[in-house]
Amino acid sequence: MNKKISTAHLASFSPEMKIFELVESSPSLLSIFSRLNIRLPFGDISISEMCEREGHSVELFMMLASMHADTSFRPSKEHLKPEMLGEIIEYLRASHRYYAEHMLPHTAAHLEKILQHCDTLSQSVLRRFYDDYTQYIIDHFNEEERNIFSIIDGCAEGDARECNCNLFDMPHADIDDRSNDIASLIFKNLPEEAPTSLRCTMLEHIYALRDDLRRHSNVEMYLLRPLIEIYSNTTR
Amino acid sequence: MKRHKVAIVDSATVVAEGIAAILSRSPRTEVVGIYRHIAEIESIIAAGRVDVVVASVAQYHEIEATTSLNNIPVVGMQSSLIEEDIVRRFNATITLYTSAEDVERIVAEAAEQPSEHNISESHELSDRERDVLVLVARGFTNKEIASELNISPHTVISHRKNIVHKTGIRSVAGLTVYAVLNKLVDSELI
Numbered sequence: 001m002n003k004k005i006s007t008a009h010l011a012s013f014s015p016e017m018k019i020f021e022l023v024e025s026s027p028s029l030l031s032i033f034s035r036l037n038i039r040l041p042f043g044d045i046s047i048s049e050m051c052e053r054e055g056h057s058v059e060l061f062m063m064l065a066s067m068h069a070d071t072s073f074r075p076s077k078e079h080l081k082p083e084m085l086g087e088i089i090e091y092l093r094a095s096h097r098y099y100a101e102h103m104l105p106h107t108a109a110h111l112e113k114i115l116q117h118c119d120t121l122s123q124s125v126l127r128r129f130y131d132d133y134t135q136y137i138i139d140h141f142n143e144e145e146r147n148i149f150s151i152i153d154g155c156a157e158g159d160a161r162e163c164n165c166n167l168f169d170m171p172h173a174d175i176d177d178r179s180n181d182i183a184s185l186i187f188k189n190l191p192e193e194a195p196t197s198l199r200c201t202m203l204e205h206i207y208a209l210r211d212d213l214r215r216h217s218n219v220e221m222y223l224l225r226p227l228i229e230i231y232s233n234t235t236r
Numbered sequence: 237m238k239r240h241k242v243a244i245v246d247s248a249t250v251v252a253e254g255i256a257a258i259l260s261r262s263p264r265t266e267v268v269g270i271y272r273h274i275a276e277i278e279s280i281i282a283a284g285r286v287d288v289v290v291a292s293v294a295q296y297h298e299i300e301a302t303t304s305l306n307n308i309p310v311v312g313m314q315s316s317l318i319e320e321d322i323v324r325r326f327n328a329t330i331t332l333y334t335s336a337e338d339v340e341r342i343v344a345e346a347a348e349q350p351s352e353h354n355i356s357e358s359h360e361l362s363d364r365e366r367d368v369l370v371l372v373a374r375g376f377t378n379k380e381i382a383s384e385l386n387i388s389p390h391t392v393i394s395h396r397k398n399i400v401h402k403t404g405i406r407s408v409a410g411l412t413v414y415a416v417l418n419k420l421v422d423s424e425l426i
Binding site for chain 2: 122124126174177180184189
C-alpha cells in the first residue's frame, strides 16, 4: 500500500518513515504502540507498512504520533474522516486502561517508597491526596466511557440520534489542575532523608503522568471532539 | 515554547467561536474557554489559569470593575463603532477584519506585556494571604471569605491569585493539603 497522503500538516513524520526512526526521534511514542495493541517486532518496516499490517489508519496513527510528540500540534479538520471514530475510541479506551492498570499504580508504588522517609502527617496527607486524585481520574474515565464512548458505539452501529459534540463537555481542566498540584506538593515535600535517586525517579514518574494525561486530554478535545462533529454532520 | 492561556469573553457566539478557532491553531496560545460575561471568568483567573483575556469592548464597564483583571492583559474585540478613549483602555484591540495571523500575534504579544500591577516577587505568603488560604482550606466560598475578613470579593480573588502564584497549587484540595503540611490548619480538615 503506497497511498499518497499529504503530510504537510503532520509534524515532521511521513508514512515512508521507518518505525525505528520514528521511535528514535521520540522514544515516549512507544506507549502508543502498546495502547494500539501493535505487535512487536517492527523490523525495518515503515509507518504505512506497519499500519497496513495492523489494520490501522495511517493518517490517524500519524496524527496520534504528532500529538504525542508535540503537545501544540492540532490535527487539521480536513484530514479527519468519520470512519476514524471507532479506532480513536478503541485507542482512548486502551489509554484509560494504561493509566488505570499501569501508570497510576506504578506511580503509587514509588510514592509509597518515598513516604517511608516522611513524617506521619506528611505520609497520611500525601497518600490520601494521591488516592483521591487517582479515584477522581478513574471516575472521570468511567463517566466518559459510560456517557460518551457508549453513545459513540451506538453511532457507529447506525444510531446517530444522540451523536453530537455537545456530548463532549467533560471538564479536563480539573484533572490538569490536580495533576499539577500533586506534582507541586510532592516536589516541595520530598524528604531529604530519601536517597536522591529515589526522589528523582519519583519526580520523573509524576511529571510523566501529568504530561501524558495532558496529551490524552488533547486527543479527546482536538481529535475526538471534531470527529464527533464531522460524524454527526455527515449522518444528519 | 510557552503557550499563553486565553479566555474569550463575548456574547456573540460566532465571533467568540471564530477567535477560539484561530487561537487554538496557534502554537503560541491555548484557549481555556469561551464565556459570555466577564463575571464567569473570575474563578479561573483566581486559579491562575488565564494569561490573557480577549473580550468584547462592549463589556468595558464590567472589565474595569473587575479588580482581578488588573494583573491580566485584556485584548478588546471591536465588532462595532465605539469611542476611541474606550478602545485605548485595552492592552490591544482586534476587529472583525483583523487577519488570523494578526489575531494570533496581537493576542500573544499582549500576553507577553508586563502587567501594570506585578505580583510581589516574594514567595512567602503575606498574613492576609495566609488568612484567605486558611478559609479556602476550610471550605469557605469567595463571598464568605470576603464577609469573614471584611474585604471585597474582588480583593479575595486577588489574594487567591497571589496564593496560586506563590504556592504553584491551583485546586482547593491541593491548597488544603498545602495548608495542612504547613501547619496552617488542622489535619482533621481533610
